[in-house]
Amino acid sequence: MIVIKKVADTSGSMADPQAAAWKSIKPTALTLIPTPIGNQPTPYTKTAWKDRKIGAVSAAELRVAHDGQTIFVRLNWDDITENREIEDAEIFPDAAGVLWPISSEAAINTMGAEHQGVNAWQWKANEESGRSVSAFGTGSSEPNGDSIDAQAQRTAKGWAVVIARKLVAEGDAEHSVKLAEGNRTRLGVAIWEGSNGERAGYKAFTENWIDVEIATA
Numbered sequence: 148m149i150v151i152k153k154v155a156d157t158s159g160s161m162a163d164p165q166a167a168a169w170k171s172i173k174p175t176a177l178t179l180i181p182t183p184i185g186n187q188p189t190p191y192t193k194t195a196w197k198d199r200k201i202g203a204v205s206a207a208e209l210r211v212a213h214d215g216q217t218i219f220v221r222l223n224w225d226d227i228t229e230n231r232e233i234e235d236a237e238i239f240p241d242a243a244g245v246l247w248p249i250s251s252e253a254a255i256n257t258m259g260a261e262h263q264g265v266n267a268w269q270w271k272a273n274e275e276s277g278r279s280v281s282a283f284g285t286g287s288s289e290p291n292g293d294s295i296d297a298q299a300q301r302t303a304k305g306w307a308v309v310i311a312r313k314l315v316a317e318g319d320a321e322h323s324v325k326l327a328e329g330n331r332t333r334l335g336v337a338i339w340e341g342s343n344g345e346r347a348g349y350k351a352f353t354e355n356w357i358d359v360e361i362a363t364a
């Protein structure tokens with residue numbers, strides 16, 4: 148269980164991966180595994196990836212905090228290749244995402260299912276802001292209209308990224324995760340390694356949901 152500490156109103160400054168306030172938040176070490184090829188929805192991509200290694204990034208560090216208004220998810224991981232663009236349809240932008248169940252029954256390894264929605268927030272190295280999608284199973288993700296702030300920094304070894312959203316989001320309850328102080332929920336993490344051609348369903352992810360509590364202090 149990760150207790151998501153409430154920090155003093157930061158006026159959004161924790162959206163910066165280098166903000167001093169991050170020093171007071173304990174990191175959680177994450178192990179990431181390849182997305183299961185059997186759960187990919189497209190036969191063509193399954194064939195294309197049959198003999199390739201999926202999920203080049205196998206470890207990351209997670210920190211989460213909120214200031215009563217906004218929740219900030221900070222990820223850092225090793226990645227010596229800085230991929231910001233699509234090149235020759237072989238290299239894709241590095242990216243990271245956090246997944247939340249909308250329905251408490253939703254499975255992480257299929258991005259949910261019919262009537263069991265999930266909400267993903269994503270940073271992509273070729274985009275200025277983040278994005279938010281809902282999904283009801285692999286192959287079904289669609290933007291849900293929520294605003295996501297995503298900021299990234301190159302570190303000595305790789306990336307540090309903060310993906311942030313208002314606790315109370317604009318989206319409707321079917322497509323957007325509702326977050327509030329005092330609540331417990333769960334989250335998952337995914338990392339796409341652009342130099343390995345990873346995009347969409349091809350990425351590394353945390354195999355199991357991680358329990359979190361949005362603390363009131």
Ligand code: HEM
Pocket residue numbers: 182183184186187188243244245246255256257258267268269280282284285286287288289335336337346347348349352353
């Ligand atoms: C737990 C972490 C996960 C997160 C944060 C996540 C996040 C996302 C996001 C943001 C997208 C849409 C944007 C894009 O295409 O880059 C997406 C698409 C996709 N994801 Fe996931 N995902 C996760 C796990 C999985 C797993 C385990 C699978 C299993 C194969 C999967 C399969 C797919 C597929 C096939 C797409 C592309 C088609 C579509 O748009 O639905 N995801 N994911």
